[in-house]
Amino acid sequence: MQEQTAPWAHGHGRPLISASSPASTLRSRRFQADRLLFLDEMSVPSPVLSDREVVPEAGTGENDTDDVQPLPVLPKAVVVSGLEHASLPAQRALCLALAERRLIFEEEMASANSCLNEEGTWNLPDDFIMIYVCKADGHDRPALLGALLDKFAMSTDVVISPAVRHAYAAYRGTPSSTPLASPFATPHSLPTPSDVTSSGPLRSPPSRFFALPSMSTSKPISPPVPPAELALLRASSARTVMHPFLSAYLRNLFYAARQHPLLDGTLLTRRTHRDADALVRAFRVIAGDSVGADLLRAGFAGGLPGEASEHASTTSLSTREPAEWEKGVTGIDWARRGDGASDREAICGNGATDEPMPVNLPFRMPASEDEVDPDDKTSMLGDTNEVAVWDVSEVDVARVFPRIVSHHLRVRGGPDEEILGSINWPAVEHLPDGGPNPRLDGSVYERKTVKEVLVQILGDV
Structure with missing residues (x-):
């Protein structure tokens, strides 16, 4: 996924150095690079300012301190929308910034914003993430540049409930008596059908601005996953092993999606395959087939069931022989509490690939501190000798x-768009022997969705 709403390009000049941004970096003078014409497409928004001011150098006059302003700080997460409406030069500039992991301000951009009195370069944070929100289309991929779309690793569907739509309309201050003012063209959105029949001229709704609560007065929001556990999850993802048979299975899935006659898989690149390999390992640790995590939780609760309790210990996370693990878990599906065959039918047959899944953190501490000894706690947090x-x-x-390939695929418009479709549907219609025209036979082509084709692929491979 996926990196800011402001455009980027390359240039030269003196950098801005922010003492409060550890990602700041110096950039020496270099030759002028090709500039991208994106200034007329996107404007520079007001950056997030730091609460620390720049200390002037020794020997500067008092007049220089009047012009000193806080410097912008790069966020670690950005949510954007409307990238499909940006021009190709603007999308190329964003793609270049994501590829080089650097943000460069030009002289023109600095002069257009009072907070940027000089040009400079910032490195993007190491854990920087960008989320792109767009309208869902079950048949086509987002209308973005192919190289930019390849930067987003995975996608998911977000369902907006009618209650959220009403709350958003009320937040914007849209009058219910203006039927065309509602941004949602759905039966559940405002206004009601009775408002459409109201008489009187339609007027533009007044603009209302609501002050958001400041960060100083509001309570600090705790992250869903604490930073300490996040570091442990990343370390566990690096120690996740994928069997060569499963690697071949993943390659076969990519090959089937790329060569399927109903799909256009030209954007399934090597980067997509590399992202899939990394995300599968991360999914295994967070919400995957949690065999080891369930055994650990059972051990904390008071012992493991069956013969597995003789071989598992709460003081060690070291791996054991496969035969020992299989004694207590044979025939158990830890992901769906069923057998393997029924689980595969639930995924491939019912198409439940977008169902919400529980998040099982393998390193979650017990509810009570008295349940585990200090030695057990040290081993659970990760020992260098026993991992x-x-x-x-x-x-x-x-x-x-x-979730990884759905936003890279497009369903073909019909059989004539297939690789060998020109045989039956040539550019010049030629009907030998007075045969029937397949385009005028009255049949309607039913175009499947990307999800339906992927479910079929998962069932066949």
């Missing part, structure tokens, strides 16, 4: 694959 090694399952690959 946990996770194994990716076929279920993990099948669940993650549709």
Whole structure:
């Protein structure tokens, strides 16, 4: 996924150095690069300012301190929308900034914004993430540049409930008596049908601005995953192993999606395959087939069931022989509490690839501190000598694959767009022997969705 709403381009000059931004970097003078014409497409928004001011150098006059202003700080996460409406030069500039992991302000951009009195370069944070929100289309990919779309690793569907739509309309201050003012063209959105029949001229709704609560007065928002656990999850993802058979299974899924006659898979690149490999490992640790995590939780609760309790210990996360693990977990599906066959039918047959899934953090501490000894707690947080090694399952690959490739695929408009479609549908219609015209036979081509084709691929491969 996916990096700011402001455009970027390359240039030369002196950089802005922010003491409060650890990602700041110096950039020496260099030759002028090709500038991208994006200034007329996107305007520079007001940057997020730091609360620390720049200390003037020794020997500067008092008049110089009057012009000193706080410097912008790059965020670690950005949510954008409307990229499909940007021009190709603007999309190329954003793609170049994401590829080089640098943000460069030009002289023209600095002069247009009072907060940027000089040009400079910033490195993007290491854990920077960009989320692109667009309208869902079950048949086509987002209308973005191919190289820019390739920067977004995965996608998911977000369903907006009618209550959220009403709350958003009320927040914008849209009068219910103006039927054309509502941004949602749905039966559940404002206004009601009775408002449409109201008489009187339509007027533009007044602009209302609501002051957002400041960060100083509001309570600090705790992250869903604490930073300490996030570091442990990243370390566990690096220790996740994918069997060569599962690697071949993932390659076969990509090959089937790329060569499917109903799909246009030209944007399934090597980067997409690399992202799939990394996301499958991450999914295994967070919400995957949690064999080891369930055994650990059972051990904390008071012992493991069956014969597995004789071999598992709460003081060690080291891996054991496969035969020992299989004694207590044979025939158990830890992801859906069923057998493997029924789980595959639930994924491939019912098409439940977008169902919400529980997040099982393998390193979650017990509810009570008295349940685990200090030595147990140290080993659970990760010992350098005894570490946990996770194994990716076929279920993990099948669940993650549709989320990675769905926004890279497009359903073809008809049989004439297939690779060999020109045989039956040539550019010049030629009907030998007075045969029937396949385009005028009255049949209507039913275009499947990307999700339906992916479900079929998961069932066949």
